[in-house]
Amino acid sequence: MRLLLRLRQSLRLSKLTTTLIVCDLFLLPVLLYSESEHGHNNKRSVTELRSLVDQLNSARLTDALQYIRNLNASHSQSFYKKTNRAQPKLDLVVSIPTVSRSGHSKLGYLTQTAVMFDRLLKKDNHFGGKMMFICNTDQTPNAHWDAALLKDYLPYTQLFGSSTSEGVPLLENVSNYRKGHANKYAQETSDYMFCLETALRYKSKYILMAEDDALPREELLTTLYYLLRKQEGLSSSEETRKRRPFFLIKLYYPERWLGYANEFPRIVELVGIVAFGWGLFALLFSFCWRRTYCETVIVATLGGACFLLLSLLLGRQKIMELRRISSHLYLVRTAPDCCTPAILYRTGSVNKLINYLSQGTYDSTRPLDIAIAEYSRASNQSSLYMEPNLFRHIGMYSSLGKGPKDPSYFLFH
Known part of the structure; x- marks a missing residue:
């Protein structure tokens, strides 16, 4: 009986680990690309960077x-x-x-x-x-x-x-x-x-x-x-005419001032990103592996933390680029x-x-x-x-x- 319980717990842990690994493998290339690009620019001297900017210009x-x-x-x-x-x-x-x-x-x-x-x-x-x-x-x-x-x-x-x-x-x-x-x-x-x-x-x-x-x-x-x-x-909408012009x-x-900072609107953005990550991981875990409420909450919380860390490492400037999808x-x-x-x-x-x-x-x-x-x-x-x-x-x-x-x-x- 104990052997079956251990096997069951082990199976649950492996599914939890698999969920996190799959999500990390999906997000990791984006992070590696951003960090390699940033690191490559940091290794160049100011003179080299100016020369490159002049070439692009x-x-x-x-x-x-x-x-x-x-x-x-x-x-x-x-x-x-x-x-x-x-x-x-x-x-x-x-x-x-x-x-x-x-x-x-x-x-x-x-x-x-x-x-x-x-x-x-x-x-x-x-x-x-x-x-x-x-x-x-x-x-x-x-x-x-x-x-x-x-x-x-x-x-x-x-x-x-x-x-x-x-x-x-x-x-x-x-x-x-x-x-x-x-x-x-x-x-x-x-x-x-x-x-x-x-x-x-x-x-x-x-x-x-x-x-x-x-x-x-x-x-x-x-x-x-x-x-x-x-x-x-x-347009001639009455609703828009009532707005303060x-x-x-x-x-x-x-762009250098558009990053995350200790400002209420940008903190709200981070909370929204965490909530999105939490919901996404909860949905994926509960849909793929029907587990207990407690297990789902743990995975979702780890997923939200993962999204938060990724957003901070990538920077708000890159996250904001997603808004260009639609006017x-x-x-x-x-x-x-x-x-x-x-x-x-x-x-x-x-x-x-x-x-x-x-x-x-x-x-x-x-x-x-x-x-x-x-x-x-x-x-x-x-x-x-x-x-x-x-x-x-x-x-x-x-x-x-x-x-x-x-x-x-x-x-x-």
């Missing part, structure tokens, strides 16, 4: 230049002219503020960004009227290599000089933006205001301000359309103060924002993103951001004259 630039060479300049310009004339009020205007990077003139950030927007806008079927323009704020505009290359192919305006494409609005008070500024943050804010006010003249429902090193992802416009329809509606939505936030799975949350690479504005409050920014003082403690966040709080307006990001930041070399950034943040194709 050159490959993207080559592809963008090939696109430009195949583009008919007059046909490309006429696409935007017809759109502007056919739609008295647009749905979306994309403004790309740009300035040359001292000592790094042939990086081609603007070319990559503008070409990607051109591709997306010309094949988009969601937004009605849409427009884009390059906003060159360089004090010597013709010395900005990218902008000089693109101005014949895409709508273009510049702060200094008078080279502006047909259909792009001209500002009467441009002299206010041309005056000198005390520091680089004040200059950056002034340039941003010029491009934002120019976009405002189109009388569009939304303005997307995308810096020249913010590369849009393929799913940008599709996801953005469903987001806007959900938030306040391009947002002021802005940030479409990029640095409806993206998260919308209250926006942090940082940053400005890609921001979507509702035009209703943009004039007030410009007035607020024009009255501020800017130094190392109050750059543009902090000033925008201050306005949002002062005016009690809703500022949001999306996860995962709809843009990639490709600017390892800053336009503010700072040294190269950590190259590990720019390793993508």
